[in-house]
Amino acid sequence: MDFSKKYDISVYLTEEQLNKRIAEIGAQITEKYRGQSVYLICILKGSIFFTTELAKRIDLPMTMDFMSVSSYGSGTESSGDVKIKKDLEHSIEGENVIIIEDIIDSGNTLSRLSKLLAKRNPKSLTICTLLDKPERRVVDDVNVDYVGFVIPDKFVVGYGLDYDQRFRNLPYIGFVEGEIK
Ligand SMILES: O=P(O)(O)OC[C@H]1O[C@H](OP(=O)(O)OP(=O)(O)O)[C@H](O)[C@@H]1O
Ligand SMILES: Nc1nc2[nH]cnc2c(=O)[nH]1
Ligand SMILES: [Mg+2]
Known part of the structure; x- marks a missing residue:
């Protein structure tokens, strides 16, 4: 990480836009599971703010x-596994599990992770x-x-x-337009 470098970042989604949309999703989930409980899984580190x-x-x-x-590198690992660096603390058997991600790009992370979690028998x-x-998707099972x-x-x-572990703390979503010389 080189903190001396400065980058030009343009705002794409403001904090207000993000929070408004997140409140809508929260209301949808509340409605869908009314009378039940949910088990949120935050996929570190990217999804901490959203979660x-x-x-x-x-x-x-x-x-x-x-x-x-x-x-694992895509393509070569036919097992479709992910390497777990930190696992859940509790069993998800019989639970309404909701995996929370910040972004889906190729889809590899979620394709593998959802197969792994499905084996643990959530409700x-x-x-x-x-x-x-969606333009970046390389899998069709997410x-x-x-x-x-x-x-x-x-x-x-x-x-x-993040970009090389920086910028996670910005309260908005932006595009990195380049380095400021
Ligand atoms: O759809 P994919 O192509 O698999 O990419 C999406 C994943 O990549 C990023 O995480 P990353 O592994 O960079 O780690 P981080 O969340 O700690 O930044 C992002 O947070 C998603 O988890
Ligand atoms: N920070 C960041 N991480 C990603 N991982 C996959 N796509 C992206 C992206 O656009 N930005
Ligand atoms: Mg991530």
């Missing part, structure tokens, strides 16, 4: 848990992402249930998303 904001907008009994994964398994870049915003094929940062 916490969304969790506050879901009016249901809830467990929040965290997972950290890294995908239901749902995918919720703040951003979706069915996303809740999408905040469909975005073009451009690299975004902020609201949890």
Whole structure:
């Protein structure tokens, strides 16, 4: 990380736009699971901001848990596994699991992760992402249930998303337009 470098970042989605959309998704989830509980899984690190904001907008009994994964190189691993760097603390058997992601790009992470979690016998398994870049998809087995915003094929940062571990703390989503010389 080189913190001396300065970058030109243009705002694409403001904090107000993000929070308004997240509140809508929270209300949808609350309605869908009324009378039941949900088990939110935050995929570290990118989805921390989205998960916490969304969790506050879901009016249901809830467990929040965290997972950290890294995908094996695509193509060569026929097992379709992900390497688990940090696993869940509790069993998800019989739970209404909602996987929370900041972005779906190639789809590899979620394709592998959802297969792995499905083997643990949840009652239901749902995918919720703040951003979706469908133009980049290389898999066809990721069915996303809740999408905040469909975005073009451009690299975004902020609201949890990083560029070389920087910019996660921006309260908005922006495009990196380049380095300021
Ligand atoms: O659809 P895919 O092509 O698999 O890409 C999406 C994944 O990549 C990013 O995470 P990353 O592995 O960079 O880690 P981070 O969340 O810690 O930034 C992002 O947060 C998603 O988890
Ligand atoms: N920060 C960031 N991470 C990603 N991972 C996959 N796509 C993206 C993106 O556009 N921005
Ligand atoms: Mg991530």
